[in-house]
Amino acid sequence: MCGIAGIIYKNRRGNVGRDMTAMLQAMKHRGPDSTGYALYGERSELLVMRFKLADPRDAADFSYPERLARSRREVESRLAKIGATVDRFDGESEYAYRATFRYEGELKPLADYVEDVPGIEVLSLGHSLEIVKDLGDANTVAAQYGLADFTGTHAIGHVRMATESDVDIAGAHPYWAYPFSDVAVVHNGQLTNYHQWRRRLERLGHRFQSECDSEIIAVYLAQRMADGVPLETAMKQSLDELDGVFTYLVVTEDALGVAKDEMAAKPLVLYEADDLVALASEEGAIREVLTEEIDTYDPYEREVLVWRR
Known part of the structure; x- marks a missing residue:
């Protein structure tokens, strides 16, 4: 349908x-x-990345809140390590985030590096x-x-x-x-x-x-x-x-x-x-x-x- x-x-x-x-x-x-x-x-001159830390269906798992917090910290850390300068990092729900940052490199290595964190999916990336x-x-x-x-x-x-x-x-x-x-x-x-x-x-x-x-x-x-x-x-x-x-x-x-x-x-x-x-x-x-x-x-x-x- x-x-x-x-x-x-x-x-x-x-x-x-x-x-x-x-x-x-x-x-x-x-x-x-x-x-x-x-x-x-x-x-924008900044890149905008929408991503999710996990799926909301996983919320019943007792370790869900801790996993979300750990994944969020890891994404921020990886953006810094790959050379991105973060402008904003906003949570629109406990599992969905929007980040804006400066980055001069190719998008594929960045997306791959972020998605290497278990459970992370980059939904979109662009200006x-x-x-x-x-x-x-x-x-x-x-x-x-x-x-x-x-x-x-x-x-x-x-x-x-x-x-x-x-x-x-x-x-x-x-x-x-x-x-x-x-x-x-x-x-x-x-x-x-x-x-x-x-x-x-x-x-x-x-x-x-x-x-x-x-x-x-x-x-x-x-x-x-x-x-x-x-x-x-x-x-x-x-x-x-x-x-x-x-x-x-x-x-x-x-x-x-x-x-x-x-x-x-x-x-x-x-x-x-x-x-x-x-x-x-x-x-x-x-x-x-x-x-x-x-x-x-x-x-x-x-x-x-x-x-x-």
Whole structure:
């Protein structure tokens, strides 16, 4: 089932946290297990890292509080050892943290070094991207992480019904395209050549934190772009190389894109105006953020669309 949504303000900033929450909450029936956001705020000279120390399902373990405190100290220590100068280190729950810091090196060694701490998962790393995901519906997650006042330029989101894996944060979307800065994906559907592409990408040195095929799409696109392929071209190539039935949304620092496979069986509705573009699995989600009467349409088979700010 699941539901995906995206929004981009073409020439302005908007209350993207509030708008994305309204869109995702309207699709709660499509995925009540977890909700996730990839939000783009104002670009900073500092790196922003969102990460979790553990999964909230582990809270019943008597050693949980001690393990969280130990892991938090170890992350701070490792950031210092690798040469990062921490600006802020904020806990948004007992297990979810947001750190901002200066760092001049490559992202892969940093992410790998932090994730070498048992239980740690880096959810996003970049100068404007922030991935927030947790268990529960959109209103619950937005309240927990204070997203009502998050202003920015564009975002994607996902509501998940766990059909093939556990109800946990690791299985929640969106996925950061490790180890590439400011790239994320949400997806509705299934890749049938998932294992083939996972092995190919692992041979290139990539790691995967989940068994979710959406993570494959994110890293696939980011690797193509790192090789010099423009985003739109990489997305078109994905339609030939990724098998299955799928619709996905991808975001970079300055763009929002959508791609549908050759069958176009997974629903997506699109609305475009002079100042914004909104997409969602259901039209009702778009109507949650627009007061005027609107006309929408469904992208065609094998259609790739990209909007830039």
